[in-house]
Amino acid sequence: MKLDVFDLSNNKVNELEVSDSVFGAEVKEFLIHDVVKAQLRLRRSGTAKTKGRSEVHGTTRKMYKQKGTGSARHGSRKAPLFPKGGTVFGPRGVIGKYRLNKKVMKGGLVSALSMLVKEGKVTVVKSLTLESCKTKAFSSVLNGFGIQKGLVVHDYDEDKNVYLAGRNLKDIKVIKTEGVNVFDLLKYQNIFISESAIKSLEERLAK
Numbered sequence: 001m002k003l004d005v006f007d008l009s010n011n012k013v014n015e016l017e018v019s020d021s022v023f024g025a026e027v028k029e030f031l032i033h034d035v036v037k038a039q040l041r042l043r044r045s046g047t048a049k050t051k052g053r054s055e056v057h058g059t060t061r062k063m064y065k066q067k068g069t070g071s072a073r074h075g076s077r078k079a080p081l082f083p084k085g086g087t088v089f090g091p092r093g094v095i096g097k098y099r100l101n102k103k104v105m106k107g108g109l110v111s112a113l114s115m116l117v118k119e120g121k122v123t124v125v126k127s128l129t130l131e132s133c134k135t136k137a138f139s140s141v142l143n144g145f146g147i148q149k150g151l152v153v154h155d156y157d158e159d160k161n162v163y164l165a166g167r168n169l170k171d172i173k174v175i176k177t178e179g180v181n182v183f184d185l186l187k188y189q190n191i192f193i194s195e196s197a198i199k200s201l202e203e204r205l206a207k
Contacts, residue, residue, distance in 0.1 A: 035108030049093035053086030150190035
């Protein structure tokens with residue numbers, strides 16, 4: 001398949017031949033769901049922890065006699081019913097592993113990219129270079145393409161000004177080709193990518 005290539009003034013300059021297996025593949029929503037679920041699970045630190053009744057500080061002496069008080073029978077002030085007692089079924093500080101194999105991760109990313117290509121939300125530019133690192137200049141370039149919120153895929157080694165200018169924009173995220181992931185693709189919806197970056201991305205996913 002072919003994608004239109006533009007200059008920074010939004011003028012079409014040529015067409016780029018890309019792999020159907022990467023940018024025109026069948027969209028498998030279940031793979032996208034699984035990959036996003038795995039990404040979000042791995043972001044959690046797993047530090048949430050509450051103490052049960054066996055872990056809270058307090059005496060184990062019986063509070064009062066078993067019978068004859070007219071109150072319920074209790075054996076410890078550490079019961080969850082009382083203030084400063086243990087927590088019932090609270091978080092234990094452990095997150096179950098949810099890892100996917102490389103084939104599934106790749107399939108989810110390919111599906112997300114193909115979905116955005118079919119929806120016309122991928123913009124390829126011939127060269128993504130800026131004369132300065134001014135945020136206003138980069139913002140005007142994106143506005144020329146009608147992009148208010150998007151993911152800019154760019155190799156910093158090519159032009160660091162793009163990263164410096166884009167990091168101050170609220171709804172714009174600049175990442176390298178190796179950092180492209182399913183969660184960001186779904187969050188930002190629009191992809192603004194240089195011709196060299198899309199070729200690198202294709203080589204990474206075509207293997």
